[in-house]
Amino acid sequence: MGDGIDRGISLRRLVNMSQRLYPKWQGMFDEIDQAMLMGKPFAEVLGPWLSVDTYYQLRLAERHGKLAETIHQVGKFLALQAKQRARLRAVMQYPVILLVFLVLVIVMVIHFVLPEVASWGSGAGLAIPPLVTTIGLTCAGALLASAVLLGVRWMTMDPEQRVRFLCTLPVIGRPTKYYWSYYLVANVAVMVENGMSLQEISLLVGQFDQRSMLYLVGQKISGALARGRPLEAVVSHLDYLPRELPSFLNRGLTQRELGEELAAVARLNYQRLSSRSSQLLELTQPLILVMIAAVVVVMYLSILMPIYQSLQVVE
Template sequence: MADLLLVGFSLGEALNFIKVVLPTKQMVLEKMIQSLKQGEAFSKAVQMHVKEDIYYQILIAEKHGQLAESLKTLGNYLNVKFAHKSRLIQLLEYPALLIFFLGLLMIGMKTYIFPQLSQWNLATQVHKFKYTALYSWGVWGSLLGILSYFFRSFSKQPIFKRVEVLCRLPIIGKVYQTYCHYYLSLNLAMLLKSGLGIKSICALLESFSPTSLLYQIGDALEKQLMEGQQAVSFINRYPFIPQELNVLLNKGSTTDSLGQELVMFSRIKYQKLTQQVERLIGFMQPLMFLIIGLIIVFMYLSLLLPMYHSMGGVYK
Protein backbone atom coordinates (compact mmCIF):
# COMPACT_ATOMS: atom_id res chain seq x y z
CA MET A 1 0.00 0.00 0.00
CA ALA A 2 2.86 2.36 0.76
CA ASP A 3 4.14 2.01 -2.82
CA LEU A 4 0.69 2.90 -4.18
CA LEU A 5 0.50 6.02 -2.02
CA LEU A 6 4.00 7.07 -3.05
CA VAL A 7 3.08 6.94 -6.76
CA GLY A 8 -0.01 9.10 -6.24
CA PHE A 9 -2.90 6.78 -5.35
CA SER A 10 -5.42 8.04 -2.82
CA LEU A 11 -6.23 5.88 0.21
CA GLY A 12 -9.52 4.74 -1.31
CA GLU A 13 -7.95 3.94 -4.67
CA ALA A 14 -5.13 2.03 -3.01
CA LEU A 15 -7.55 -0.07 -0.94
CA ASN A 16 -9.70 -0.82 -4.00
CA PHE A 17 -6.61 -1.94 -5.92
CA ILE A 18 -5.48 -4.17 -3.05
CA LYS A 19 -8.99 -5.64 -2.88
CA VAL A 20 -8.59 -6.83 -6.48
CA VAL A 21 -5.09 -8.22 -5.86
CA LEU A 22 -6.02 -9.93 -2.56
CA PRO A 23 -9.53 -11.35 -3.02
CA THR A 24 -9.28 -13.32 0.24
CA LYS A 25 -9.18 -10.01 2.17
CA GLN A 26 -12.14 -8.41 0.39
CA MET A 27 -14.42 -8.26 3.44
CA VAL A 28 -11.83 -6.56 5.64
CA LEU A 29 -10.80 -4.13 2.90
CA GLU A 30 -14.43 -3.29 2.10
CA LYS A 31 -15.02 -2.36 5.74
CA MET A 32 -12.01 -0.05 5.60
CA ILE A 33 -13.24 1.55 2.38
CA GLN A 34 -16.70 2.14 3.86
CA SER A 35 -15.13 3.70 6.96
CA LEU A 36 -13.14 6.11 4.77
CA LYS A 37 -16.29 7.00 2.80
CA GLN A 38 -17.99 7.87 6.09
CA GLY A 39 -15.24 10.37 6.82
CA GLU A 40 -13.22 8.36 9.31
CA ALA A 41 -9.45 8.63 9.41
CA PHE A 42 -7.38 5.81 7.92
CA SER A 43 -5.94 4.95 11.34
CA LYS A 44 -9.47 4.56 12.71
CA ALA A 45 -10.47 2.39 9.74
CA VAL A 46 -7.64 -0.07 10.38
CA GLN A 47 -7.72 0.03 14.19
CA MET A 48 -9.75 -3.17 14.57
CA HIS A 49 -7.47 -5.08 12.21
CA VAL A 50 -3.99 -4.31 13.56
CA LYS A 51 -2.22 -4.56 16.90
CA GLU A 52 -2.23 -1.60 19.25
CA ASP A 53 1.43 -0.64 18.75
CA ILE A 54 1.00 -0.64 14.96
CA TYR A 55 -2.23 1.36 15.23
CA TYR A 56 -0.56 4.17 17.18
CA GLN A 57 2.36 4.24 14.78
CA ILE A 58 -0.10 4.71 11.89
CA LEU A 59 -2.04 7.32 13.89
CA ILE A 60 1.08 9.39 14.60
CA ALA A 61 2.22 9.18 10.97
CA GLU A 62 -1.22 10.12 9.66
CA LYS A 63 -1.53 13.16 11.91
CA HIS A 64 1.81 14.53 10.74
CA GLY A 65 1.79 13.75 7.03
CA GLN A 66 4.15 10.78 7.02
CA LEU A 67 1.66 7.98 6.36
CA ALA A 68 3.25 6.56 3.20
CA GLU A 69 6.73 6.52 4.72
CA SER A 70 5.45 4.93 7.92
CA LEU A 71 3.49 2.25 6.04
CA LYS A 72 6.62 1.44 4.05
CA THR A 73 8.59 0.95 7.28
CA LEU A 74 5.80 -1.07 8.85
CA GLY A 75 5.49 -3.24 5.75
CA ASN A 76 9.20 -4.07 5.81
CA TYR A 77 9.05 -4.88 9.53
CA LEU A 78 5.97 -7.11 9.18
CA ASN A 79 7.47 -8.94 6.18
CA VAL A 80 10.60 -9.74 8.16
CA LYS A 81 8.49 -10.75 11.17
CA PHE A 82 6.43 -13.11 9.00
CA ALA A 83 9.60 -14.61 7.51
CA HIS A 84 11.01 -15.21 11.01
CA LYS A 85 7.75 -16.80 12.13
CA SER A 86 7.67 -19.11 9.10
CA ARG A 87 11.28 -20.14 9.63
CA LEU A 88 10.66 -20.84 13.32
CA ILE A 89 7.68 -23.06 12.48
CA GLN A 90 9.77 -24.99 9.93
CA LEU A 91 12.58 -25.51 12.45
CA LEU A 92 10.23 -26.72 15.19
CA GLU A 93 8.05 -29.00 13.04
CA TYR A 94 10.37 -32.02 13.27
CA PRO A 95 11.12 -31.73 17.03
CA ALA A 96 7.41 -31.21 17.75
CA LEU A 97 6.58 -34.35 15.73
CA LEU A 98 9.19 -36.33 17.70
CA ILE A 99 7.73 -35.13 21.00
CA PHE A 100 4.26 -36.16 19.83
CA PHE A 101 5.41 -39.70 19.00
CA LEU A 102 7.34 -39.92 22.27
CA GLY A 103 4.12 -39.00 24.06
CA LEU A 104 2.31 -41.82 22.28
CA LEU A 105 5.15 -44.18 23.20
CA MET A 106 4.90 -43.19 26.87
CA ILE A 107 1.15 -43.86 26.81
CA GLY A 108 1.82 -47.27 25.23
CA MET A 109 4.40 -48.10 27.90
CA LYS A 110 2.02 -47.16 30.68
CA THR A 111 -0.84 -49.14 29.09
CA TYR A 112 0.96 -52.34 28.02
CA ILE A 113 4.47 -52.63 29.46
CA PHE A 114 4.06 -51.59 33.09
CA PRO A 115 1.10 -53.97 33.63
CA GLN A 116 3.39 -56.76 32.36
CA LEU A 117 6.00 -55.76 34.92
CA SER A 118 3.43 -56.04 37.66
CA GLN A 119 2.83 -59.68 36.65
CA TRP A 120 6.50 -60.48 37.31
CA ASN A 121 5.90 -60.20 41.03
CA LEU A 122 7.16 -56.65 41.06
CA ALA A 123 4.39 -55.33 43.23
CA THR A 124 6.72 -53.36 45.45
CA GLN A 125 8.62 -51.78 42.59
CA VAL A 126 5.49 -51.01 40.61
CA HIS A 127 3.96 -49.47 43.71
CA LYS A 128 7.04 -47.29 44.09
CA PHE A 129 6.88 -46.33 40.44
CA LYS A 130 3.21 -45.40 40.73
CA TYR A 131 4.01 -43.34 43.82
CA THR A 132 6.80 -41.57 41.93
CA ALA A 133 4.51 -40.93 38.95
CA LEU A 134 1.83 -39.56 41.28
CA TYR A 135 4.41 -37.34 42.93
CA SER A 136 5.59 -36.10 39.51
CA TRP A 137 2.05 -35.24 38.45
CA GLY A 138 1.62 -33.36 41.73
CA VAL A 139 4.78 -31.34 41.10
CA TRP A 140 3.75 -30.50 37.53
CA GLY A 141 0.24 -29.56 38.66
CA SER A 142 1.67 -27.26 41.33
CA LEU A 143 4.00 -25.63 38.82
CA LEU A 144 1.12 -25.02 36.40
CA GLY A 145 -0.96 -23.53 39.21
CA ILE A 146 1.87 -21.19 40.23
CA LEU A 147 2.47 -20.14 36.61
CA SER A 148 -1.26 -19.49 36.14
CA TYR A 149 -1.32 -17.34 39.28
CA PHE A 150 1.70 -15.30 38.20
CA PHE A 151 0.26 -14.86 34.70
CA ARG A 152 -3.01 -13.48 36.09
CA SER A 153 -1.12 -11.19 38.47
CA PHE A 154 1.13 -10.03 35.64
CA SER A 155 -1.82 -9.19 33.37
CA LYS A 156 -3.25 -6.92 36.09
CA GLN A 157 -0.04 -4.89 36.45
CA PRO A 158 0.28 -1.40 34.85
CA ILE A 159 1.74 -1.52 31.37
CA PHE A 160 4.95 0.19 32.55
CA LYS A 161 5.55 -2.67 34.98
CA ARG A 162 4.63 -5.37 32.43
CA VAL A 163 6.98 -4.00 29.79
CA GLU A 164 9.76 -3.57 32.35
CA VAL A 165 9.38 -7.19 33.48
CA LEU A 166 9.39 -8.45 29.88
CA CYS A 167 12.60 -6.52 29.17
CA ARG A 168 14.31 -8.24 32.12
CA LEU A 169 13.34 -11.81 31.18
CA PRO A 170 16.20 -14.18 30.31
CA ILE A 171 16.82 -14.98 26.64
CA ILE A 172 13.81 -13.16 25.13
CA GLY A 173 14.11 -10.05 27.32
CA LYS A 174 16.90 -8.48 25.27
CA VAL A 175 14.96 -9.06 22.06
CA TYR A 176 11.83 -7.42 23.47
CA GLN A 177 13.90 -4.52 24.84
CA THR A 178 15.42 -3.89 21.41
CA TYR A 179 11.94 -3.92 19.87
CA CYS A 180 10.81 -1.28 22.40
CA HIS A 181 13.86 0.85 21.56
CA TYR A 182 13.07 0.59 17.85
CA TYR A 183 9.35 1.31 18.33
CA LEU A 184 9.80 4.32 20.62
CA SER A 185 12.67 5.90 18.68
CA LEU A 186 10.81 5.62 15.37
CA ASN A 187 7.64 7.20 16.78
CA LEU A 188 9.62 9.96 18.48
CA ALA A 189 11.47 10.61 15.21
CA MET A 190 8.21 11.11 13.31
CA LEU A 191 6.88 13.50 15.96
CA LEU A 192 10.08 15.56 16.03
CA LYS A 193 10.26 15.71 12.22
CA SER A 194 6.76 17.17 12.21
CA GLY A 195 8.03 20.09 14.33
CA LEU A 196 6.61 19.16 17.74
CA GLY A 197 8.51 19.93 20.94
CA ILE A 198 8.72 17.67 23.99
CA LYS A 199 5.74 19.26 25.75
CA SER A 200 3.61 19.07 22.61
CA ILE A 201 4.59 15.43 22.16
CA CYS A 202 3.55 14.66 25.75
CA ALA A 203 0.20 16.37 25.16
CA LEU A 204 -0.34 14.35 21.97
CA LEU A 205 0.54 11.05 23.64
CA GLU A 206 -1.93 11.80 26.43
CA SER A 207 -4.72 11.81 23.84
CA PHE A 208 -4.13 8.08 23.25
CA SER A 209 -5.73 5.20 25.16
CA PRO A 210 -4.72 5.28 28.87
CA THR A 211 -3.79 1.58 28.64
CA SER A 212 -1.21 2.15 25.89
CA LEU A 213 2.52 2.41 26.51
CA LEU A 214 2.79 5.70 24.62
CA TYR A 215 0.12 7.31 26.81
CA GLN A 216 1.86 6.15 29.98
CA ILE A 217 5.21 7.51 28.76
CA GLY A 218 3.70 10.88 27.83
CA ASP A 219 1.84 11.18 31.13
CA ALA A 220 4.83 10.19 33.30
CA LEU A 221 7.27 12.42 31.38
CA GLU A 222 4.97 15.45 31.56
CA LYS A 223 4.57 15.05 35.33
CA GLN A 224 8.34 14.83 35.75
CA LEU A 225 8.95 17.93 33.62
CA MET A 226 6.31 19.86 35.59
CA GLU A 227 8.18 18.97 38.78
CA GLY A 228 11.29 20.61 37.31
CA GLN A 229 13.19 17.39 36.67
CA GLN A 230 15.17 16.67 33.53
CA ALA A 231 14.27 14.07 30.93
CA VAL A 232 17.62 12.34 31.57
CA SER A 233 16.50 10.81 34.87
CA PHE A 234 13.27 9.61 33.23
CA ILE A 235 15.19 7.91 30.41
CA ASN A 236 17.60 6.23 32.83
CA ARG A 237 14.77 4.88 34.98
CA TYR A 238 13.23 2.46 32.47
CA PRO A 239 15.00 -0.30 30.50
CA PHE A 240 12.57 -0.06 27.58
CA ILE A 241 13.66 3.52 26.79
CA PRO A 242 16.96 3.63 24.85
CA GLN A 243 19.75 5.22 26.88
CA GLU A 244 21.24 6.68 23.69
CA LEU A 245 18.45 9.28 23.78
CA ASN A 246 20.39 11.11 26.49
CA VAL A 247 23.29 11.71 24.10
CA LEU A 248 21.04 12.67 21.18
CA LEU A 249 18.88 15.05 23.23
CA ASN A 250 21.89 16.80 24.78
CA LYS A 251 23.66 17.47 21.48
CA GLY A 252 21.79 20.72 20.96
CA SER A 253 20.54 19.73 17.50
CA THR A 254 17.51 21.34 15.92
CA THR A 255 14.20 19.50 16.14
CA ASP A 256 14.37 18.46 12.49
CA SER A 257 17.99 17.27 12.76
CA LEU A 258 17.18 15.34 15.91
CA GLY A 259 14.28 13.70 14.09
CA GLN A 260 16.59 12.62 11.25
CA GLU A 261 19.13 11.26 13.74
CA LEU A 262 16.42 9.26 15.48
CA VAL A 263 15.30 7.82 12.15
CA MET A 264 18.83 6.53 11.58
CA PHE A 265 19.00 5.31 15.18
CA SER A 266 15.72 3.40 14.76
CA ARG A 267 17.14 1.71 11.64
CA ILE A 268 20.18 0.58 13.63
CA LYS A 269 17.90 -0.81 16.32
CA TYR A 270 15.84 -2.56 13.64
CA GLN A 271 18.96 -4.26 12.25
CA LYS A 272 19.96 -5.29 15.77
CA LEU A 273 16.45 -6.64 16.39
CA THR A 274 16.64 -8.74 13.23
CA GLN A 275 20.01 -10.19 14.26
CA GLN A 276 18.77 -11.02 17.76
CA VAL A 277 15.68 -12.78 16.42
CA GLU A 278 17.86 -14.82 14.02
CA ARG A 279 20.06 -15.95 16.92
CA LEU A 280 17.00 -16.78 19.04
CA ILE A 281 15.51 -18.89 16.24
CA GLY A 282 18.82 -20.73 15.86
CA PHE A 283 18.78 -21.47 19.59
CA MET A 284 15.27 -22.94 19.65
CA GLN A 285 15.89 -26.15 17.68
CA PRO A 286 18.85 -27.39 19.80
CA LEU A 287 16.80 -26.63 22.91
CA MET A 288 13.93 -28.77 21.61
CA PHE A 289 16.30 -31.67 20.86
CA LEU A 290 17.73 -31.37 24.38
CA ILE A 291 14.20 -31.68 25.80
CA ILE A 292 13.59 -34.72 23.59
CA GLY A 293 16.82 -36.32 24.85
CA LEU A 294 15.77 -35.80 28.47
CA ILE A 295 12.36 -37.36 27.76
CA ILE A 296 14.03 -40.43 26.23
CA VAL A 297 16.36 -40.80 29.23
CA PHE A 298 13.37 -40.58 31.59
CA MET A 299 11.51 -43.23 29.60
CA TYR A 300 14.46 -45.64 29.77
CA LEU A 301 14.91 -45.07 33.49
CA SER A 302 11.22 -45.58 34.20
CA LEU A 303 11.36 -48.89 32.33
CA LEU A 304 14.74 -50.27 33.41
CA LEU A 305 14.89 -49.27 37.08
CA PRO A 306 11.97 -51.50 38.17
CA MET A 307 13.50 -54.40 36.19
CA TYR A 308 16.91 -53.77 37.76
CA HIS A 309 15.46 -53.81 41.28
CA SER A 310 13.55 -56.99 40.44
CA MET A 311 16.68 -58.76 39.23
CA GLY A 312 18.47 -57.69 42.39
CA GLY A 313 15.68 -59.19 44.46
CA VAL A 314 15.86 -62.49 42.53
CA TYR A 315 19.62 -62.91 43.08
CA LYS A 316 19.21 -62.27 46.77
Protein backbone atom coordinates in the same frame (compact mmCIF):
# COMPACT_ATOMS: atom_id res chain seq x y z
CA MET B 1 0.53 -0.42 0.14
CA GLY B 2 4.06 0.77 0.83
CA ASP B 3 5.26 -0.58 -2.52
CA GLY B 4 2.29 0.96 -4.30
CA ILE B 5 2.89 4.39 -2.74
CA ASP B 6 6.51 4.24 -3.95
CA ARG B 7 5.17 3.76 -7.47
CA GLY B 8 2.89 6.78 -7.18
CA ILE B 9 -0.39 4.88 -6.75
CA SER B 10 -3.01 6.63 -4.63
CA LEU B 11 -4.25 5.12 -1.38
CA ARG B 12 -7.82 4.73 -2.66
CA ARG B 13 -6.60 2.91 -5.74
CA LEU B 14 -4.47 0.64 -3.56
CA VAL B 15 -7.52 -0.16 -1.44
CA ASN B 16 -9.48 -1.03 -4.60
CA MET B 17 -6.62 -3.24 -5.75
CA SER B 18 -6.58 -4.96 -2.36
CA GLN B 19 -10.24 -5.91 -2.77
CA ARG B 20 -9.24 -8.02 -5.79
CA LEU B 21 -5.96 -9.30 -4.33
CA TYR B 22 -7.55 -10.39 -1.03
CA PRO B 23 -11.17 -11.38 -1.73
CA LYS B 24 -11.44 -12.91 1.73
CA TRP B 25 -11.27 -9.39 3.21
CA GLN B 26 -13.39 -7.66 0.57
CA GLY B 27 -15.96 -6.52 3.13
CA MET B 28 -13.29 -4.78 5.18
CA PHE B 29 -11.82 -3.06 2.12
CA ASP B 30 -15.30 -1.96 1.04
CA GLU B 31 -15.78 -0.23 4.40
CA ILE B 32 -12.35 1.39 4.14
CA ASP B 33 -13.07 2.60 0.61
CA GLN B 34 -16.41 4.11 1.60
CA ALA B 35 -14.89 5.88 4.61
CA MET B 36 -12.08 7.32 2.48
CA LEU B 37 -14.65 8.46 -0.07
CA MET B 38 -16.27 10.47 2.73
CA GLY B 39 -12.94 12.20 3.39
CA LYS B 40 -11.92 10.49 6.62
CA PRO B 41 -8.16 10.32 7.42
CA PHE B 42 -6.44 7.09 6.46
CA ALA B 43 -5.38 6.20 10.02
CA GLU B 44 -8.90 6.77 11.34
CA VAL B 45 -10.32 4.60 8.57
CA LEU B 46 -8.00 1.71 9.48
CA GLY B 47 -8.46 2.21 13.22
CA PRO B 48 -11.02 -0.59 13.83
CA TRP B 49 -8.63 -3.18 12.34
CA LEU B 50 -5.42 -2.00 14.02
CA SER B 51 -3.96 -2.29 17.49
CA VAL B 52 -4.16 0.97 19.42
CA ASP B 53 -0.38 1.50 19.17
CA THR B 54 -0.24 0.89 15.41
CA TYR B 55 -3.18 3.26 14.97
CA TYR B 56 -1.35 6.11 16.70
CA GLN B 57 1.82 5.34 14.76
CA LEU B 58 -0.07 5.85 11.49
CA ARG B 59 -2.00 8.82 12.85
CA LEU B 60 1.17 10.69 13.83
CA ALA B 61 2.79 9.87 10.50
CA GLU B 62 -0.23 11.06 8.55
CA ARG B 63 -0.37 14.27 10.54
CA HIS B 64 3.31 15.06 9.91
CA GLY B 65 3.62 13.91 6.31
CA LYS B 66 5.46 10.64 6.98
CA LEU B 67 2.63 8.27 6.08
CA ALA B 68 4.36 6.47 3.19
CA GLU B 69 7.53 5.87 5.22
CA THR B 70 5.57 4.66 8.24
CA ILE B 71 3.39 2.34 6.14
CA HIS B 72 6.66 0.83 4.93
CA GLN B 73 7.92 0.41 8.51
CA VAL B 74 4.68 -1.17 9.73
CA GLY B 75 4.54 -3.39 6.65
CA LYS B 76 8.13 -4.56 7.15
CA PHE B 77 7.41 -5.41 10.77
CA LEU B 78 4.22 -7.33 9.92
CA ALA B 79 6.08 -9.12 7.11
CA LEU B 80 8.82 -10.05 9.59
CA GLN B 81 6.18 -11.47 11.95
CA ALA B 82 4.58 -13.51 9.15
CA LYS B 83 7.97 -14.79 7.98
CA GLN B 84 8.94 -15.83 11.50
CA ARG B 85 5.62 -17.62 12.03
CA ALA B 86 6.16 -19.55 8.79
CA ARG B 87 9.73 -20.42 9.82
CA LEU B 88 8.55 -21.50 13.25
CA ARG B 89 5.96 -23.83 11.71
CA ALA B 90 8.64 -25.31 9.43
CA VAL B 91 11.11 -25.71 12.30
CA MET B 92 8.48 -27.36 14.51
CA GLN B 93 7.36 -30.01 12.02
CA TYR B 94 10.15 -32.50 12.70
CA PRO B 95 10.08 -32.16 16.54
CA VAL B 96 6.28 -32.46 16.55
CA ILE B 97 6.45 -35.70 14.57
CA LEU B 98 9.06 -37.00 17.02
CA LEU B 99 6.88 -35.97 19.96
CA VAL B 100 3.88 -37.84 18.56
CA PHE B 101 5.90 -41.04 18.16
CA LEU B 102 7.48 -40.52 21.58
CA VAL B 103 4.09 -40.18 23.25
CA LEU B 104 2.94 -43.41 21.58
CA VAL B 105 6.08 -45.21 22.78
CA ILE B 106 5.66 -43.86 26.33
CA VAL B 107 2.04 -45.05 26.44
CA MET B 108 3.07 -48.51 25.26
CA VAL B 109 5.94 -48.66 27.77
CA ILE B 110 3.70 -47.59 30.68
CA HIS B 111 0.85 -49.97 29.86
CA PHE B 112 2.73 -53.02 28.57
CA VAL B 113 6.44 -52.97 29.36
CA LEU B 114 6.75 -51.49 32.86
CA PRO B 115 4.11 -53.69 34.54
CA GLU B 116 5.80 -56.79 33.14
CA VAL B 117 9.34 -55.68 33.99
CA ALA B 118 8.43 -54.38 37.46
CA SER B 119 6.92 -57.73 38.47
CA TRP B 120 10.09 -59.71 37.70
CA GLY B 121 11.40 -61.42 40.76
CA SER B 122 8.81 -59.92 43.09
CA GLY B 123 5.45 -60.79 41.61
CA ALA B 124 4.18 -57.25 42.28
CA GLY B 125 4.30 -53.92 40.58
CA LEU B 126 7.04 -51.48 41.41
CA ALA B 127 5.93 -48.82 43.90
CA ILE B 128 6.99 -45.25 43.36
CA PRO B 129 9.30 -44.13 46.20
CA PRO B 130 7.58 -41.70 48.62
CA LEU B 131 10.40 -39.15 48.24
CA VAL B 132 9.95 -39.08 44.43
CA THR B 133 6.19 -38.66 44.85
CA THR B 134 6.67 -35.82 47.36
CA ILE B 135 9.18 -33.98 45.16
CA GLY B 136 6.98 -34.39 42.07
CA LEU B 137 3.85 -33.12 43.81
CA THR B 138 5.77 -30.22 45.35
CA CYS B 139 7.18 -29.13 41.99
CA ALA B 140 3.80 -29.44 40.30
CA GLY B 141 2.11 -27.42 43.07
CA ALA B 142 4.79 -24.72 42.93
CA LEU B 143 4.46 -24.42 39.15
CA LEU B 144 0.67 -24.21 39.36
CA ALA B 145 0.77 -21.61 42.14
CA SER B 146 3.35 -19.54 40.21
CA ALA B 147 1.20 -19.67 37.07
CA VAL B 148 -1.88 -18.51 39.00
CA LEU B 149 0.02 -15.68 40.71
CA LEU B 150 1.54 -14.52 37.42
CA GLY B 151 -1.88 -14.62 35.77
CA VAL B 152 -3.46 -12.53 38.53
CA ARG B 153 -0.59 -10.05 38.44
CA TRP B 154 -0.77 -9.81 34.63
CA MET B 155 -4.49 -8.99 34.73
CA THR B 156 -3.89 -6.10 37.14
CA MET B 157 -1.12 -4.50 35.04
CA ASP B 158 -1.58 -1.71 32.51
CA PRO B 159 0.08 -2.13 29.06
CA GLU B 160 3.21 -0.21 30.12
CA GLN B 161 3.73 -2.40 33.18
CA ARG B 162 3.24 -5.52 31.06
CA VAL B 163 5.89 -4.37 28.60
CA ARG B 164 8.29 -3.62 31.47
CA PHE B 165 7.63 -7.09 32.92
CA LEU B 166 8.23 -8.80 29.56
CA CYS B 167 11.54 -6.93 29.21
CA THR B 168 12.79 -8.68 32.37
CA LEU B 169 12.15 -12.22 31.09
CA PRO B 170 15.25 -14.19 30.05
CA VAL B 171 14.38 -15.25 26.49
CA ILE B 172 11.85 -12.78 25.08
CA GLY B 173 13.00 -9.80 27.12
CA ARG B 174 15.56 -8.47 24.66
CA PRO B 175 13.36 -8.72 21.51
CA THR B 176 10.55 -6.99 23.45
CA LYS B 177 12.90 -4.17 24.41
CA TYR B 178 14.14 -3.79 20.82
CA TYR B 179 10.60 -3.59 19.45
CA TRP B 180 9.35 -0.95 21.86
CA SER B 181 12.58 1.04 21.53
CA TYR B 182 12.02 1.05 17.77
CA TYR B 183 8.33 1.93 18.09
CA LEU B 184 8.62 4.73 20.64
CA VAL B 185 11.77 6.36 19.28
CA ALA B 186 10.48 6.23 15.69
CA ASN B 187 7.31 8.08 16.68
CA VAL B 188 9.22 10.68 18.70
CA ALA B 189 11.56 11.16 15.72
CA VAL B 190 8.61 11.93 13.42
CA MET B 191 7.31 14.58 15.81
CA VAL B 192 10.73 16.11 16.50
CA GLU B 193 11.57 16.33 12.79
CA ASN B 194 8.44 18.39 12.33
CA GLY B 195 9.53 20.95 14.92
CA MET B 196 7.69 19.78 18.02
CA SER B 197 9.37 20.33 21.38
CA LEU B 198 9.33 17.74 24.16
CA GLN B 199 6.64 19.77 25.95
CA GLU B 200 4.46 19.82 22.83
CA ILE B 201 5.00 16.08 22.35
CA SER B 202 3.97 15.47 25.95
CA LEU B 203 0.79 17.52 25.50
CA LEU B 204 -0.06 15.73 22.24
CA VAL B 205 0.38 12.16 23.51
CA GLY B 206 -1.55 13.13 26.63
CA GLN B 207 -4.64 13.31 24.39
CA PHE B 208 -4.22 9.75 23.14
CA ASP B 209 -6.06 6.64 24.25
CA GLN B 210 -5.02 5.72 27.78
CA ARG B 211 -4.27 2.16 26.64
CA SER B 212 -1.60 3.28 24.17
CA MET B 213 2.07 3.04 25.05
CA LEU B 214 2.73 6.58 23.82
CA TYR B 215 0.21 7.93 26.33
CA LEU B 216 1.46 5.79 29.22
CA VAL B 217 5.15 6.48 28.60
CA GLY B 218 4.46 10.20 28.11
CA GLN B 219 2.59 10.37 31.43
CA LYS B 220 5.34 8.49 33.24
CA ILE B 221 8.15 10.68 31.87
CA SER B 222 6.32 14.01 32.29
CA GLY B 223 5.27 13.08 35.83
CA ALA B 224 8.83 12.15 36.81
CA LEU B 225 10.27 15.34 35.27
CA ALA B 226 7.64 17.41 37.10
CA ARG B 227 8.88 15.90 40.37
CA GLY B 228 12.39 17.09 39.56
CA ARG B 229 13.95 13.82 38.45
CA PRO B 230 16.60 14.12 35.69
CA LEU B 231 15.75 12.64 32.30
CA GLU B 232 18.66 10.17 32.50
CA ALA B 233 17.26 8.68 35.72
CA VAL B 234 13.78 8.37 34.22
CA VAL B 235 15.02 6.64 31.07
CA SER B 236 17.29 4.27 33.00
CA HIS B 237 14.23 3.08 34.94
CA LEU B 238 12.32 2.29 31.73
CA ASP B 239 13.86 -0.90 30.33
CA TYR B 240 12.18 -0.55 26.93
CA LEU B 241 13.88 2.79 26.08
CA PRO B 242 17.44 2.98 24.68
CA ARG B 243 20.01 3.91 27.32
CA GLU B 244 21.65 6.33 24.88
CA LEU B 245 18.45 8.36 24.40
CA PRO B 246 19.26 11.14 26.95
CA SER B 247 22.65 11.75 25.32
CA PHE B 248 20.90 12.51 22.03
CA LEU B 249 18.39 14.83 23.67
CA ASN B 250 21.06 16.81 25.56
CA ARG B 251 23.47 17.45 22.66
CA GLY B 252 21.97 20.76 21.60
CA LEU B 253 21.10 19.61 18.08
CA THR B 254 18.56 21.34 15.89
CA GLN B 255 15.10 19.80 15.70
CA ARG B 256 15.77 18.33 12.28
CA GLU B 257 19.17 16.91 13.26
CA LEU B 258 17.75 15.41 16.42
CA GLY B 259 14.87 13.87 14.49
CA GLU B 260 17.24 12.33 11.95
CA GLU B 261 19.47 10.83 14.65
CA LEU B 262 16.48 9.45 16.58
CA ALA B 263 15.18 7.90 13.36
CA ALA B 264 18.60 6.24 12.92
CA VAL B 265 18.40 4.87 16.49
CA ALA B 266 14.91 3.50 15.73
CA ARG B 267 16.16 1.76 12.57
CA LEU B 268 19.08 0.25 14.50
CA ASN B 269 16.72 -1.20 17.11
CA TYR B 270 14.53 -2.64 14.34
CA GLN B 271 17.60 -4.36 12.85
CA ARG B 272 18.49 -5.70 16.31
CA LEU B 273 14.93 -7.00 16.70
CA SER B 274 15.09 -8.80 13.36
CA SER B 275 18.50 -10.33 14.12
CA ARG B 276 17.57 -11.43 17.66
CA SER B 277 14.29 -12.98 16.51
CA SER B 278 16.12 -15.00 13.87
CA GLN B 279 18.60 -16.25 16.48
CA LEU B 280 15.78 -17.38 18.77
CA LEU B 281 14.10 -19.24 15.92
CA GLU B 282 17.34 -21.06 15.15
CA LEU B 283 17.56 -22.19 18.78
CA THR B 284 13.96 -23.46 18.92
CA GLN B 285 14.50 -26.83 17.24
CA PRO B 286 17.69 -27.78 19.16
CA LEU B 287 16.05 -26.93 22.49
CA ILE B 288 13.00 -29.07 21.70
CA LEU B 289 15.24 -31.94 20.58
CA VAL B 290 17.18 -31.70 23.86
CA MET B 291 13.87 -31.91 25.76
CA ILE B 292 12.87 -34.96 23.73
CA ALA B 293 16.25 -36.56 24.44
CA ALA B 294 15.75 -35.95 28.18
CA VAL B 295 12.35 -37.66 28.04
CA VAL B 296 13.89 -40.61 26.21
CA VAL B 297 16.59 -40.94 28.88
CA VAL B 298 13.97 -40.87 31.64
CA MET B 299 11.94 -43.50 29.81
CA TYR B 300 14.97 -45.80 29.47
CA LEU B 301 15.79 -45.35 33.16
CA SER B 302 12.20 -46.23 34.06
CA ILE B 303 12.69 -49.52 32.22
CA LEU B 304 16.20 -50.26 33.45
CA MET B 305 15.61 -49.49 37.14
CA PRO B 306 13.02 -52.29 37.64
CA ILE B 307 15.38 -54.69 35.84
CA TYR B 308 18.20 -53.65 38.17
CA GLN B 309 15.96 -54.09 41.22
CA SER B 310 14.81 -57.51 40.02
CA LEU B 311 18.44 -58.59 39.63
CA GLN B 312 19.09 -57.52 43.22
CA VAL B 313 16.14 -59.63 44.36
CA VAL B 314 17.52 -62.65 42.49
CA GLU B 315 20.93 -62.15 44.11
